[in-house]
Amino acid sequence: MPQFTDEVTVLESPIDVMYLMHKAFMIHSERTEALADKAQSGGDIQALTEALDGWLAQLLYHARIEDEFMTGPLKDTLLQDGRAPLKENEKEHDELRLQGGALADYVKQGDSASLKSEAASLALAMEDKDHAELMGKVEEVEKAIAAAIGEEQVLARTRRHLYQSVMSFRVTEFDHFENEEAFVLPLVKDQMSDAEELECVRKLLFDDESSDPRWIIDFVAGELEDNERELLTELEKQIQNQSK
Amino acid sequence: MVSTESLNDVGRTKSINSFEVEMRNWVTAFFLYGDSASAHFERCFVEHDEQNTTAEFINGPSHSSFDYSVTKNLLDHSFSSTMNLTQKLFDVLQHGVQKSVLIPRVKNHLILGTTKIRSRLLDHHELIVGLTRHNQQNLTAYHQNHICITDLMDGEADGGEWVINWLKDNATETDQDMLNEIQIAKPRN
Numbered sequence A: 001m002p003q004f005t006d007e008v009t010v011l012e013s014p015i016d017v018m019y020l021m022h023k024a025f026m027i028h029s030e031r032t033e034a035l036a037d038k039a040q041s042g043g044d045i046q047a048l049t050e051a052l053d054g055w056l057a058q059l060l061y062h063a064r065i066e067d068e069f070m071t072g073p074l075k076d077t078l079l080q081d082g083r084a085p086l087k088e089n090e091k092e093h094d095e096l097r098l099q100g101g102a103l104a105d106y107v108k109q110g111d112s113a114s115l116k117s118e119a120a121s122l123a124l125a126m127e128d129k130d131h132a133e134l135m136g137k138v139e140e141v142e143k144a145i146a147a148a149i150g151e152e153q154v155l156a157r158t159r160r161h162l163y164q165s166v167m168s169f170r171v172t173e174f175d176h177f178e179n180e181e182a183f184v185l186p187l188v189k190d191q192m193s194d195a196e197e198l199e200c201v202r203k204l205l206f207d208d209e210s211s212d213p214r215w216i217i218d219f220v221a222g223e224l225e226d227n228e229r230e231l232l233t234e235l236e237k238q239i240q241n242q243s244k
Numbered sequence B: 001m002v003s004t005e006s007l008n009d010v011g012r013t014k015s016i017n018s019f020e021v022e023m024r025n026w027v028t029a030f031f032l033y034g035d036s037a038s039a040h041f042e043r044c045f046v047e048h049d050e051q052n053t054t055a056e057f058i059n060g061p062s063h064s065s066f067d068y069s070v071t072k073n074l075l076d077h078s079f080s081s082t083m084n085l086t087q088k089l090f091d092v093l094q095h096g097v098q099k100s101v102l103i104p105r106v107k108n109h110l111i112l113g114t115t116k117i118r119s120r121l122l123d124h125h126e127l128i129v130g131l132t133r134h135n136q137q138n139l140t141a142y143h144q145n146h147i148c149i150t151d152l153m154d155g156e157a158d159g160g161e162w163v164i165n166w167l168k169d170n171a172t173e174t175d176q177d178m179l180n181e182i183q184i185a186k187p188r189n
Helices: A014-039 A045-070 A085-108 A110-125 A128-135 A138-149 A151-191 A194-205 A215-223 A226-243 B016-050 B068-096 B104-138 B145-154 B161-170 B173-185
Strands: none
Touching: A014 A045, A014 A151, A014 A194, A014 A215, A014 A226, A045 A085, A045 A151, A045 A194, A045 A215, A085 A110, A085 A151, A110 A138, A110 A151, A110 B068, A138 A151, A138 B068, A138 B104, A151 A194, A151 B104, A194 A215, A194 A226, A215 A226, B016 B068, B016 B104, B016 B161, B068 B104, B161 B173
């Protein structure tokens, strides 16, 4: 059972803030997924787009900082099944970047995005000869589907696929958080001192390069319950004390 | 289609095995549907060719058209990708569920899997319904649907009883009435 799905009552070590962060991210992801679900039956696409943008911004920053300041300085190990947790973690980050990028592109393509993806998927699935022939007909395939199912259904199909992609992204994120908590956080605790952990946590919560360095911690705090928010506040005090 | 809500009942009022049985029944019905749709469209082209018209499949109000090979590729791809998604779902069931215990991670993947299948099935269905509508509007000698229905049932060892009953169990009241009529109209072997 991943820690982020439970109530977090104590931070035994600074890096345990990851449970709070994962929890906040997952709450936002589930809310975005619910918006995508509603969008299938005419819900607000603007609210969905904003939620998606926020999700991607948080997750991409989080993954980059982890690669650089959390797993970057650590020494990898081998699990019984031969996997190396840190290497796997980076691969999972790459997968999240890939899926997140594809999702953002899909939204940008607008109401007929499903036609393009269908035609591309069909072209990829064809044998070489047919493939070459079909590549010249991608536009024709798009038109054919649109003509067959009608404009209204094209929009419905695009929204349906969007919902599915959002759900898929959330499931990938869930798996990643669970893996990270099970296999990576123990390595952080083993190999980093409290002061190093605290500095890593500072970078995870505060964006030094932004005009609004608090955009991450404020987001996380906004998603948590009162008692969990208090844990975050306590940790922030520790960070401030260390910086003095 | 098996509902994702039914996964919430696993471990309470139903077992994961009953979810698997529901999925297997759905796959059987989908195979029959795929066969039926394929035979139906092959017939459309035969009928069309016999009219000595051009080999276009659709020539609707939008004046867009595409040929038999594109149509066939679309339908085949749509069918096979639904089956691929279904196979992936069964892989999750086989490898992810240990001793009938459904952990959140696996449940997520099963819900995602059924959502993908439902979405793909709707894509497939909309395409078939759309193409059928265009054919009915544009081909004068459009063949009769009942021929396909009769052939579908005759091709089954039990005369189509299982699939009709399965459809009735999962259909709305109006559709159930139609299915009853088909059963009544069908001569007993």
